[in-house]
Amino acid sequence: MTKYVYYFGGKKADGDRSMKALLGGKGANLAEMVNLGIPVPPGFTITTEVCAIYTETKGNLPEEVKKQIEQCLHRVESEIGRKFGSAENPLLFSVRSGAAASMPGMMDTVLNLGLNTATVNAMIARSSDVESHRFVWDSYRRFITMYADVVMQVGREEFEEAITHLKKARGVHTDNELTAADLKKLAEDYLVLFQKKVGAPFPQNPMDQMYAAINAVFRSWSNHRAVTYRRLNHITGLLGTAVNIQAMVFGNLNKTSATGVAFSRSPSDGENFFFGEFLINAQGEDVVAGIRTPQQIGKTLSQKWAKEHNITEADRLSRFPSMEEAMPECYRQLCDIRATLEKHFRDMQDIEFTVENGRLWMLQCRNAKRTALASVKCAVDMVKEGLISKEEAIMRLDPYQIDHLMHPQIDTRSKLKHIAKGLAASPGAAVGQVVFTATDAQSWHAAGKKVIMVRLETSPEDLGGMNAAAGILTARGGMTSHAAVVARGMGKPCVSGCGDIVLKGKEFSLHGELFKEGDWISIDGTRGLVFKGKAPLREPSFKGEFGTVLSWCKDLKRLGVRANADIPKDAKTAFDFGADGVGLCRTEHMFFEGKRIDAMRQMILASDTAGREKALALVEPLQESDFIGIFKIMGKRPVTIRLLDPPLHEFVPHDLKAQTELAAKIGVSVETVIQRVKALHEENPMLGHRGCRLGISYPEIYNMQVRAIMQAAIAVGKTGLIVSPEIMIPLIGKREELVFTKEQAIKTAEAVLAKNPNVKVNYTIGTMIEVPRAALTADQIAQEADFFSFGTNDLTQMGCGFSRDDSAVFLNRYAAIGIYDRDPFQSLDQEGVGELVRIAIRKGRSVKPMLKIGICGEHGGDPRTVLFCHNIGMNYVSCSPYRVPTAIVAAAQAALTEVQEAAAARKKLAAKL
Numbered sequence: 001m002t003k004y005v006y007y008f009g010g011k012k013a014d015g016d017r018s019m020k021a022l023l024g025g026k027g028a029n030l031a032e033m034v035n036l037g038i039p040v041p042p043g044f045t046i047t048t049e050v051c052a053i054y055t056e057t058k059g060n061l062p063e064e065v066k067k068q069i070e071q072c073l074h075r076v077e078s079e080i081g082r083k084f085g086s087a088e089n090p091l092l093f094s095v096r097s098g099a100a101a102s103m104p105g106m107m108d109t110v111l112n113l114g115l116n117t118a119t120v121n122a123m124i125a126r127s128s129d130v131e132s133h134r135f136v137w138d139s140y141r142r143f144i145t146m147y148a149d150v151v152m153q154v155g156r157e158e159f160e161e162a163i164t165h166l167k168k169a170r171g172v173h174t175d176n177e178l179t180a181a182d183l184k185k186l187a188e189d190y191l192v193l194f195q196k197k198v199g200a201p202f203p204q205n206p207m208d209q210m211y212a213a214i215n216a217v218f219r220s221w222s223n224h225r226a227v228t229y230r231r232l233n234h235i236t237g238l239l240g241t242a243v244n245i246q247a248m249v250f251g252n253l254n255k256t257s258a259t260g261v262a263f264s265r266s267p268s269d270g271e272n273f274f275f276g277e278f279l280i281n282a283q284g285e286d287v288v289a290g291i292r293t294p295q296q297i298g299k300t301l302s303q304k305w306a307k308e309h310n311i312t313e314a315d316r317l318s319r320f321p322s323m324e325e326a327m328p329e330c331y332r333q334l335c336d337i338r339a340t341l342e343k344h345f346r347d348m349q350d351i352e353f354t355v356e357n358g359r360l361w362m363l364q365c366r367n368a369k370r371t372a373l374a375s376v377k378c379a380v381d382m383v384k385e386g387l388i389s390k391e392e393a394i395m396r397l398d399p400y401q402i403d404h405l406m407h408p409q410i411d412t413r414s415k416l417k418h419i420a421k422g423l424a425a426s427p428g429a430a431v432g433q434v435v436f437t438a439t440d441a442q443s444w445h446a447a448g449k450k451v452i453m454v455r456l457e458t459s460p461e462d463l464g465g466m467n468a469a470a471g472i473l474t475a476r477g478g479m480t481s482h483a484a485v486v487a488r489g490m491g492k493p494c495v496s497g498c499g500d501i502v503l504k505g506k507e508f509s510l511h512g513e514l515f516k517e518g519d520w521i522s523i524d525g526t527r528g529l530v531f532k533g534k535a536p537l538r539e540p541s542f543k544g545e546f547g548t549v550l551s552w553c554k555d556l557k558r559l560g561v562r563a564n565a566d567i568p569k570d571a572k573t574a575f576d577f578g579a580d581g582v583g584l585c586r587t588e589h590m591f592f593e594g595k596r597i598d599a600m601r602q603m604i605l606a607s608d609t610a611g612r613e614k615a616l617a618l619v620e621p622l623q624e625s626d627f628i629g630i631f632k633i634m635g636k637r638p639v640t641i642r643l644l645d646p647p648l649h650e651f652v653p654h655d656l657k658a659q660t661e662l663a664a665k666i667g668v669s670v671e672t673v674i675q676r677v678k679a680l681h682e683e684n685p686m687l688g689h690r691g692c693r694l695g696i697s698y699p700e701i702y703n704m705q706v707r708a709i710m711q712a713a714i715a716v717g718k719t720g721l722i723v724s725p726e727i728m729i730p731l732i733g734k735r736e737e738l739v740f741t742k743e744q745a746i747k748t749a750e751a752v753l754a755k756n757p758n759v760k761v762n763y764t765i766g767t768m769i770e771v772p773r774a775a776l777t778a779d780q781i782a783q784e785a786d787f788f789s790f791g792t793n794d795l796t797q798m799g800c801g802f803s804r805d806d807s808a809v810f811l812n813r814y815a816a817i818g819i820y821d822r823d824p825f826q827s828l829d830q831e832g833v834g835e836l837v838r839i840a841i842r843k844g845r846s847v848k849p850m851l852k853i854g855i856c857g858e859h860g861g862d863p864r865t866v867l868f869c870h871n872i873g874m875n876y877v878s879c880s881p882y883r884v885p886t887a888i889v890a891a892a893q894a895a896l897t898e899v900q901e902a903a904a905a906r907k908k909l910a911a912k913l
Helices: 017-035 048-056 063-080 117-125 130-151 157-170 180-198 206-220 224-232 284-289 299-308 313-319 328-345 372-384 390-396 399-406 438-446 460-468 482-490 545-556 568-576 587-592 596-605 609-634 656-666 670-680 692-697 699-717 735-754 772-776 778-782 792-800 808-817 833-847 863-871 881-912
Strands: 005-008 043-046 093-099 109-113 241-247 258-263 275-280 349-356 359-367 423-426 429-435 451-455 471-474 494-496 501-503 507-510 513-516 520-524 529-532 560-564 582-586 639-642 725-729 764-769 787-790 852-855 876-879
Touching: 005 017, 005 063, 017 043, 017 048, 017 093, 017 241, 017 328, 017 359, 043 063, 048 206, 048 241, 063 206, 063 241, 093 206, 109 130, 109 206, 109 284, 117 130, 130 157, 130 180, 130 206, 157 180, 206 241, 224 460, 258 284, 258 328, 275 284, 299 313, 328 349, 328 359, 372 390, 372 399, 372 545, 390 545, 390 881, 399 863, 399 881, 423 482, 429 438, 429 471, 438 451, 438 460, 451 460, 451 501, 451 520, 460 482, 471 482, 471 520, 482 494, 494 520, 545 881, 560 568, 560 881, 568 609, 568 881, 582 587, 582 609, 582 876, 587 596, 587 609, 596 609, 596 656, 596 670, 609 639, 609 699, 656 670, 692 699, 692 735, 699 725, 699 735, 725 735, 725 787, 735 764, 735 778, 764 772, 764 778, 772 778, 772 792, 772 833, 778 787, 778 833, 787 833, 792 833, 833 852, 863 876, 863 881, 876 881
Parallel strands: 429 451, 451 471, 471 494, 560 582, 560 876, 582 639, 639 725, 725 764, 764 787, 787 852, 852 876
Antiparallel strands: 005 043, 043 241, 093 109, 093 241, 258 275, 258 349, 349 359, 423 494, 429 520, 501 507, 507 513, 520 529
16 A cells, blocks of 8 residues: 555654655655654645646545545644544644745645634633633634635735734734734634635635645645746656645744744855744744744844844844843754754754744754855855765755856945845845836846836745846845745845835835836845945955865866857956866957957958958957967967857948948948948848858958967967967868868968967867757768867757747747757757767767867856766866856766766665675
């Protein structure tokens, strides 16, 4: 018989942390905490296999599952000493989702399940204590709201409007200021509102409530926001979500009860201090929703928070005491559990807890979501502390998240004064126009605008807008709010809990100043500051712990990581980031600087070879100067220079005004310019007169470029450096094309060298493999090439038949429905285009076993593509300078994965012997 339901509680759980795929991360860790002797309310986990069955059968739960649920339910009743559905001594449950991959805020939760009119009346009748009455009515109104929203899917807006209206009528600001009588009336109003919205009375049978909640959690696996989160984070291959049903403990019972969320280290910067927030007399949703201002768990952070918000020490102690001060014994126990969990899991932990009547209970632990900055800091510190090895530290980094470290910061040298301060929820700075809804954020972003999404608080429905926004600003919420957690995961700057904001429709005010949709603001998520207008930004620094991690990665990786650098400034950036050389220097970009474009246009308009050579003579020293700059920066490192690739029509003006100006500059008639531009027009320029086809039609262009390269190499060589230029001929599709252009290049290069016999230059000549025919005939092309470099942007266009410029219309849809799991222009299509690459490598190295092979499309900075390139035996990848650190980390992880897989294979083989 298949086991579908796993019990946890007492001193032993049915499962453990190794069963994450089956029990989900939350269920596996609940079981592990029980096995560690940590106080956890008892309960049971319904496996992810059941979710898969539910999805496949369109909502059916097998009878065996129901039987096992009821068996575990009775075990909880025995352990707690309460009975589910009993009016006299009721047992209540929470119902939470929990997939194998952490998805904060993505799935639905129901608390206080089991309450109904009979249990509420019985609980009220058992006590004359007003505080107890308040607790009962508070729990009931919360349950009705959650059930309506999560289970019945009618939304919670009208329920929230009702409580907001009641607080306003009573002249109070927070939910916990409402009296028992207020909450009783609210619960009664909610029952009426529920029937109005659902069309049926609120269910009174607790078992009906439970199965409806279980179905709702399984259903939520397929809802829009869950699907969106998995797509954005490339979470695939999971069966579904597990369901965790756990006996309720109540943080809203009285003033000796509380609820909170904590991190064993700072999730923003990784500093090793216990960071967390809690609320007295509250339930878990209050902390993350930002309904009330959360309090700090530690005294030191509480005092720091009060100082930042201009709150006196006396006011802090009376209104916002830390957990360390208000509940010292529970705080000490929580600190001990923090140390136990971090030592056991050997990673930063995100924990949720509740205090009921002075007794601490743990509700969840998981490896914490954190910023890239925190990931790096935590990894380095844990190596120093002896918790993990360097190899483990590297494997824990998310290479996609490394890009977040490239976020700019507000330039502290500017004299711009901040207009408000909130919480530094997610680091980095952003400048954008104000929008107030997720829909607007997405539409404005699609129109090419940078936006800051301003919200009272965020919810899972805002995910698409948060992803589109440059930054997020909220009036409510703490460091563990939905906005903060999701923004950190996305690498988006976020300032949360900016309580001075007064929001009204599509405008907000700060200290009397009004901001409307479209107004420019800036936010600093590192310091929690808000600025009016466009603040100046500065680029990030890559020293300290990040430099340490990169040095570890460079020692471990096998795959070279070069950069695409077209000018000396780009080469310097790449060098600073640790590039092993330049894998692609696009010489055409040099033509667009300053007055160079005029000489290039003069060359294009020339009617004969002599005229073209005359114009090229003006460009040659400028190109030579750029090459000298790049060679000096890179020193002995290789520099791959691609000869002119784009079609000539890209260099000429296409509007009459610019054509008239050009004609006057170079001394020809406007008609001559117009006719030449028309002659250069192509129906499909990507497949037209470009690349080596230009070099064959006009050899003088490539000859000039080769001459500039060699003269630059000699100039630098005279300083004592031995330069290694790699001359790359683009768009080769047939061996004969390479034969012709290579002969021209060698003849030109040797002529330059002959004039400088005492300077050594190690030049090679290779080609880009970007035409499918070249990949299929790579054995022939390799006879002439010193190296291959895959131009995967064009190879993807030609291999898939997609235009990179026009495919966005349908590729997003393709990715959403699974035709391609990722955009093939962002992450290499390994099955199709990747097979062309494999064929080319196999054929090329059949002729030249030591053939140097790399990749120079933007795919070279994609971690999945880096792993692919490592596995198929490439020598290097090349990407934009700002993606070099990401590629270095991914290359190190690829090397470590290879070692781990080899060790596992040896172990498996040894077991068979």
